[in-house]
Amino acid sequence: MTNFALKVTRLGFSLLQSVSPRIAGKAAFRLFCVTPSTKPKGEKAKAAHAAGAAKVAGAERFTLRLAGGGRAHAYRLNGGALGRRPRYLVTHGWGSSGAYMADIVTTLAATGAEVIAVDFPGHGRAAGRMLHMGMAVKAIAAAERRFGAFDAAIGHSFGGAALMVAAAGMLPGAPAVLPEKLVLIGSPSEMHWLFKDFGKLIGLRRPAQQALENEVHRVTGRRLEAFDASGAAGAIQRPVMIVHAEDDKEVSANHARRYAAASDAVRLHWANGFGHRRIVAALPVLDAIRGFLAEDDSGKHAEIIPLFDLPARRVSL
Structure with missing residues (x-):
């Protein structure tokens, strides 16, 4: 403004x-x-958006209908393959989109997992100019209805908070969407x-x-x-990794500390130096997320089978 x-x-x-x-x-x-314009402003933002959109250009696309009205958009990579594979959900922050989360999406797809990235209403390819937490939670629920239960969900900023609200079943009338693991990146613990x-x-x-x-x-x-996501992190009894940078100027690092204090099941990973936005494309962060998701219940790493040469497909957003 x-x-x-x-x-x-x-x-x-x-x-x-x-x-x-x-x-x-x-x-x-x-x-x-009211959501911001979906058109990126400035040459740097335009380049980042174009690069991210190119990375998910080959993905399947879906329209998700929200309970009570409204629509979201979804990309899917590695869908429809035979055999059991992990299924991951990726959500973006306010004013962002699935295209800006392309590095995380392709990193996870490279492990062989089925990956779904959601554009919330008013963002990316989704119609509308309005979004609030209730709509975001309904979009997450719509993704589960369409694609099935998720083994893990990864969200940035507002999208991470929405995942935790959905996992805890905070909203009346909205069924809980509780993946086996959660990763919240630069996410607020309360609103x-x-x-x-x-x-x-x-x-x-x-x-x-x-x-x-x-x-x-x-x-x-x-x-x-009542929207206390840090309290929910301790209540859902699932492994949670919090990724945050102490130099984040948009969401204070104190939110990460609140999450970490909520439960022994919450793991705090500092990604200092990457701020609030670059953190979603930082190679150390991508490696940490992939490692966390690959761990079994004992903390050991399961075998990862790459589908393509990942470094050649990464882009700094």
């Missing part, structure tokens, strides 16, 4: 909340859920801070801020403070 647009937005909300804090809160929630920061950004006063948070409850069926 440009400085001019922010000033206009603040002025509008100042006037609106003077008339009705409740209406201002509802309007703020809608604004919060309250994000709504507080957003409210401050647009100049909400306390009554309108409360109305904004009440709207979360109305739409999702859960109060904002």
